[in-house]
Amino acid sequence: MTQQLSVPTLQPFLRILSDEQIQAIHIATLEILEKIGVEFDDPHGKSLLLDAGAWESGDRVKIPEKLVNDAIQNAPSRIPMYTRLGELTMPLELGKVFFGSGSDVTFVRDVYTGERRRAIAQDVVDFARLADALDNIDFVMSMSNPVDVPPDDLYLYEFIGIVRGSIKPNVYTVKNRRDLEDIHRIGVAIAGSEQALREKPFFLLYPEPISPLLMPSEVIQKILFCAEKGIPTAFVPSANPGGGGPITLAGALALGNAECLVGLILTQLVRPGTPFLYGFNTASLDMKTTIVSYGSPEWSMGMAACNDLARHYNLPVWGFGGATDSKVVDAQAGAEYTFSLLTALLSRTTLVHDVGYIEYGAGAAMEALVIADEIISMARVFARGIEVNPTTLALDAIARVKPGAGFLADDHTLEHWREAQWKPNIVDRSRYQQWDEKGRQDMNARANARARDILADHQTPPLSAEAEAAIADVLGQRAAVRQ
Amino acid sequence: MSLIEEIRQAVIVGDAPDAKAKVEQALNDNLTADTVLREGLIDAMREVGQLFEEGDFFVPEMLIAARAMKGALDLLKPHLVEEGVEPLGKVAIGTVKGDLHDIGKSLVAMMMEGAGFELVDLGVDVSPDKFISVIQDGADIVAMSALLTTTMPNMKLIIEEIEAAGLREQVVVMVGGAPVTQAFADQIGADGYAADASSAARKAQELIGR
Numbered sequence: 001m002t003q004q005l006s007v008p009t010l011q012p013f014l015r016i017l018s019d020e021q022i023q024a025i026h027i028a029t030l031e032i033l034e035k036i037g038v039e040f041d042d043p044h045g046k047s048l049l050l051d052a053g054a055w056e057s058g059d060r061v062k063i064p065e066k067l068v069n070d071a072i073q074n075a076p077s078r079i080p081m082y083t084r085l086g087e088l089t090m091p092l093e094l095g096k097v098f099f100g101s102g103s104d105v106t107f108v109r110d111v112y113t114g115e116r117r118r119a120i121a122q123d124v125v126d127f128a129r130l131a132d133a134l135d136n137i138d139f140v141m142s143m144s145n146p147v148d149v150p151p152d153d154l155y156l157y158e159f160i161g162i163v164r165g166s167i168k169p170n171v172y173t174v175k176n177r178r179d180l181e182d183i184h185r186i187g188v189a190i191a192g193s194e195q196a197l198r199e200k201p202f203f204l205l206y207p208e209p210i211s212p213l214l215m216p217s218e219v220i221q222k223i224l225f226c227a228e229k230g231i232p233t234a235f236v237p238s239a240n241p242g243g244g245g246p247i248t249l250a251g252a253l254a255l256g257n258a259e260c261l262v263g264l265i266l267t268q269l270v271r272p273g274t275p276f277l278y279g280f281n282t283a284s285l286d287m288k289t290t291i292v293s294y295g296s297p298e299w300s301m302g303m304a305a306c307n308d309l310a311r312h313y314n315l316p317v318w319g320f321g322g323a324t325d326s327k328v329v330d331a332q333a334g335a336e337y338t339f340s341l342l343t344a345l346l347s348r349t350t351l352v353h354d355v356g357y358i359e360y361g362a363g364a365a366m367e368a369l370v371i372a373d374e375i376i377s378m379a380r381v382f383a384r385g386i387e388v389n390p391t392t393l394a395l396d397a398i399a400r401v402k403p404g405a406g407f408l409a410d411d412h413t414l415e416h417w418r419e420a421q422w423k424p425n426i427v428d429r430s431r432y433q434q435w436d437e438k439g440r441q442d443m444n445a446r447a448n449a450r451a452r453d454i455l456a457d458h459q460t461p462p463l464s465a466e467a468e469a470a471i472a473d474v475l476g477q478r479a480a481v482r483q
Numbered sequence: 484m485s486l487i488e489e490i491r492q493a494v495i496v497g498d499a500p501d502a503k504a505k506v507e508q509a510l511n512d513n514l515t516a517d518t519v520l521r522e523g524l525i526d527a528m529r530e531v532g533q534l535f536e537e538g539d540f541f542v543p544e545m546l547i548a549a550r551a552m553k554g555a556l557d558l559l560k561p562h563l564v565e566e567g568v569e570p571l572g573k574v575a576i577g578t579v580k581g582d583l584h585d586i587g588k589s590l591v592a593m594m595m596e597g598a599g600f601e602l603v604d605l606g607v608d609v610s611p612d613k614f615i616s617v618i619q620d621g622a623d624i625v626a627m628s629a630l631l632t633t634t635m636p637n638m639k640l641i642i643e644e645i646e647a648a649g650l651r652e653q654v655v656v657m658v659g660g661a662p663v664t665q666a667f668a669d670q671i672g673a674d675g676y677a678a679d680a681s682s683a684a685r686k687a688q689e690l691i692g693r
Binding site: 402404405406408409413414417423430431433434 | 538541542543546547583584585586589590593607678679
């Protein structure tokens with residue numbers, strides 16, 4: 001037979017909004033920006049908007065459609081992200097999916113004692129080292145909001161902990177412009193020069209305006225700084241249904257979209273082409289407990305919808321996965337991780353953060369990150385779809401087999417078993433007796449053992465002497481100011 | 484690396500042509516077939532079984548090694564006869580009456596063969612009479628498999644018939660299959676039970692004392 005067209009896999013893909021729904025949400029978004037407006041107190045940001053054609057009306061700034069369209073036109077469709085050693089590992093572009101940890105939790109479950117305690121600076125380094133070692137984790141966030149460092153320097157310590165613990169691209173948080181400037185200085189020292197950092201960025205900022213409709217000056221200054229320096233940023237409103245957003249998801253989507261686009265517009269006004277990661281959160285505010293639910297199906301649905309909007313705008317997209325409201329790493333955690341991680345992958349969320357969260361985002365556990373890493377690896381196999389071709393159809397083997405005798409020892413099995421099956425790492429498939437003899441460990445116990453092994457063995461390449469000198473210098477200056 | 488060690492390695496990695504070539508070379512070098520069998524082939528499969536049981540080897544890797552072992556063994560057989568080396572033992576294996584599930588039983592057969600046993604595969608749905616007659620023909624071990632709880636009682640029945648035929652003392656009875664447990668094996672008076680193919684081969688060696 002001549003060479004025939006191959007039958008590629010379907011590559012299963014999740015879409016949750018119709019074209020008409022996308023259009024309706026987009027139009028509601030324009031209505032929010034133009035007729036309702038946002039509250040805006042940053043003078044620099046405000047003048048940028050007003051000069052470009054927005055207008056003031058009472059205490060609101062109202063933004064016309066033209067600014068939205070221009071910003072979407074000007075924004076890049078991709079954000080190539082590098083390791084701190086300069087290797088491209090995270091090209092943020094539609095269709096690709098990257099996973100990473102989350103930022104700033106208050107409590108961690110100690111991997112050695114199981115105790116729930118306040119997060120400390122060493123936790124940032126340890127979580128970063130764990131993330132550095134896990135194959136399915138692409139980027140690193142602080143995970144911990146340390147209690148044992150000067151409060152004003154907290155975000156600086158987070159960034160330092162991340163880059164000491166991992167070479168992977170990172171997503172960081174800051175309090176203010178001063179933090180950003182200091183972190184930028186350290187980043188320049190790590191990259192070698194400001195030019196090198198701009199060309200091969202290895203960190204992306206995660207700032208959040210306050211939903212609904214409030215654009216605090218401190219937050220706006222953060223994204224303006226990034227735009228000036230050409231370093232990538234997100235701008236992630238939390239239009240959480242029932243809290244920062246309307247209780248109904250459609251309204252939360254329109255509001256979150258509108259707020260996020262304000263950030264996009266500002267960055268593109270400062271410098272067209274500023275790398276901007278689009279996206280917003282829609283985690284339900286629980287009506288019984290008032291927690292913002294990290295396991296809510298609404299958040300996963302909202303994320304899938306956010307992806308549909310992102311494709312409409314041709315922008316890479318921010319999202320979440322692998323987080324739970326459970327206080328421990330248990331069956332609820334496993335269920336909620338799987339639900340959100342599979343949704344993230346099937347909807348092609350470009351950057352998926354919060355992997356390894358417990359306790360509605362107030363806590364983190366190393367076991368959680370290890371388990372989520374395994375779920376991601378399963379989900380990736382699923383999302384690849386089924387390859388259909390003469391080799392995989394295996395007609396020769398089917399013709400060869402003795403009825404009832406099975407394919408276990410067939411040549412076709414022996415040739416293809418490696419690539420044809422997903423293989424577990426900490427998922428246990430042993431027979432009962434073996435499991436019993438090996439100490440009857442559950443998934444949490446196996447994940448704990450793996451996390452400890454990684455912490456004991458994993459070596460992250462150290463920072464250069466220049467980078468460490470820049471860190472010492474920045475910390476020294478801050479200490480001097482405090483005295 | 485000694486030639487014996489090279490044979491071991493060829494079997495462990497499942498390189499059948501290499502294993503054969505090395506065995507031929509060993510015979511040309513005047514190593515005894517018995518040495519090649521015990522220190523090369525059987526020891527290699529012991530290690531393969533151990534790697535599998537420790538989770539380092541997957542079933543296909545074990546099967547590929549077993550194939551390499553079998554190819555080399557075929558080459559060795561006439562020389563073993565010449566040297567008067569007794570085979571490790573003869574195993575008759577089959578699924579019990581009413582059970583048509585072949586896959587697990589065949590895997591055990593392959594591993595036993597890899598361990599150096601002579602195999603008589605009775606197939607599936609094997610009647611008690613067939614087990615009896617294969618013992619009369621000199622089988623040292625009878626290995627029975629059942630996948631269904633509904634066919635498990637037939638294992639007990641077969642042991643009773645072996646006793647009735649006065650053959651129980653001369654044969655080792657092994658049982659296995661998904662629902663079978665050590666407790667069940669003890670209860671019906673079997674001599675051995677194993678949870679998987681690799682440990683079945685090891686168990687057979689233990690039971691036969693060689």
